Amino acid sequence: MRRLLFSLLIFILLMALSGCTWLQSKETALSGTIEADEWPIVAEVGGLVTKVAAEEGTHVAKGQLLAQIDPRLYEHQVAEAKALLDQATAKWEEAKAGSRDASIQKGIAAVQQAEANLQVSKARKKQADAGISRAQEQLEQVRAQWRGAEQTLAFQQNRLQEATALFEKGAISKKDLETQQEAVSQARTQVAQLAAQAASAEAQYESAKGEAAAAVAQTETASAQQTGAVADLDLLQEGSTGYAIRALLAAQQQAQAKLDQAELQLEKTKITAPADGVLLRSSVTEGEVAKVGANLFAMMKADKLKLKVYIPEAGLNRVSKGQQVGIQVDAYPGETFVGTITHIAEKAEFTPKNVQTPDERTKLVFAVTITITEGLDKLKAGMPADVLLPDEGGEE
Known part of the structure; x- marks a missing residue:
């Protein structure tokens, strides 16, 4: 009876094992x-970070304040632009009403100041152009190294494939195979490092181009101010004409555009979330000076x-x-x-x-x-x- 029960138990176990399949x-x-x-959030204006309002891992809503850059410099620029607009408006209105001889000396001083501002702007533009050349040279050098590293990686991967085939045939030892695997790993690490360096160099190049663009804008503004100052002086000395009045109107409109630009720059001191999502990484701390183009945060969209x-x-x-x-x-x-x-x-x-x-x-x-x-x-x-x-x- 025991033998029968034992045989039955063995049969049940065999059926269970085969049933697993x-x-x-x-x-x-x-x-x-x-x-x-990842969605990078970069600084569009530079300055001291006075506040960091969000931490890594938190959910943020579109438009929510993430950080604040010191707005005082940009507030002064807005105030200056408003003053220039008021000045351009007053000159336009004065030209329509007729000028006073007592204003000629003031016009001469304005021309001299505008000339000085134009020279400073040209020097800044020259320096910015040199910065672009340096950044571009560095970017091309890093990209060349990156391409070389990718070629090395491809070569090492081919060697690994060959080594694998030789190992399977017993032609080389496992240690030789592992050595080649490590060579591939090192080549892949080198590619990743150079890719990161290339991204950083590209960001520096873009920042340099931004500086150059700002220098060009400043030079154009200074040139326009110098031209306007000369035109104002001519009006004061010779009297206003229809063409001169139209020129002053254009100067007023230009001053309005500069005010709009200054207000936009002031608004950019508030770093906000571009969409609903999760803040993955913060690369900025309170008290740090943020540069234009610097990555401050990285976030992901919630969906x-x-x-x-x-x-x-x-x-x-x-x-x-x-x-x-x-x-x-x-x-x-x-x-x-x-x-x-x-x-x-x-x-x-x-x-x-x-x-x-x-x-x-x-x-x-x-x-x-x-x-x-x-x-x-x-x-x-x-x-x-x-x-x-x-x-x-x-x-x-």
């Missing part, structure tokens, strides 16, 4: 990390999350652009969220180190990008996630 899910999971598209996974060539028939897939995360066990495949890489690459085991890293895979369309209120950037794909039979 029958009951396996027909879905295969690929792993990745949820990412968010933009994506996930990148890597699939072997043999599995490409299981994915297609526009296909909906299931997404699971450890934070919400038992829940499956929905995403849509929006991009499939055209070129194969070696599996990134942070995705698979050392053996798997030597395989060629294709990157698949998935835009998350469901669960945006629960899923967060940085979460590890599994993507469920149908088996080759197409069943889920």
Whole structure:
């Protein structure tokens, strides 16, 4: 009897083990990390940061104040522009009514001051042009180094592919293979570092161009003021004409444009959120001097999350652009969220180190990008996630 029971128990265990294969899910999971598209927030004007009003990780609304740049200089510029507008208006009105001889000496002084301002502006423009040349030279140098590093990476990847084939045939040792894998890793790190340097050099180049543009605008303004001062003096000495009055009207309109520009610059001292989203990173502290073009914050839009996974060539028939897939995360066990495949890489690459085991890293895979369309209120950037794909039979 005991022998019969023992045999029955063995039979049940064998059936259970074989049943596991029958009951396996027909879905295969690929792993990745949820990412968010970063939206840089840069300083459009420079100055001392007097207030930082938002912290990393907080939700922000469109138009919400993130930081404040000291507005005093820009307030003075607005006041100066208002005074210039009042002056231009008064001169225009005076020219229509006729000028007074007592104003001639004041007109001469205005011409001399305008000449001095024009010379200062030209010197600033010359300095700004030199800054552009230096920044452009540095940018081209870094880009050349970056291209060289990318070529080195491609060379090392080809060598790794050859080393992998030799290792599988037993022609080289595992240590030789690992040495080549490390060479690829170092080349990839060099490419990333030079890419970051290129981005920084490009930002400096854009900042230099901004300085040059401001210098050009200042020179044009100073030149216009000098021309206006000479015209005013001519009016005072010779009397107003219809053409002269129209010139003064144009000067008044130019002064109004300068006031509008000054008020816009003052408004830019308030760094605000361009859209609803989450503040991912803050690169500025209170008391720091922000430069034009400097990245102050990085944020992500609240409704933009994506996930990148890597699939072997043999599995490409299981994915297609526009296909909906299931997404699971450890934070919400038992829940499956929905995403849509929006991009499939055209070129194969070696599996990134942070995705698979050392053996798997030597395989060629294709990157698949998935835009998350469901669960945006629960899923967060940085979460590890599994993507469920149908088996080759197409069943889920």
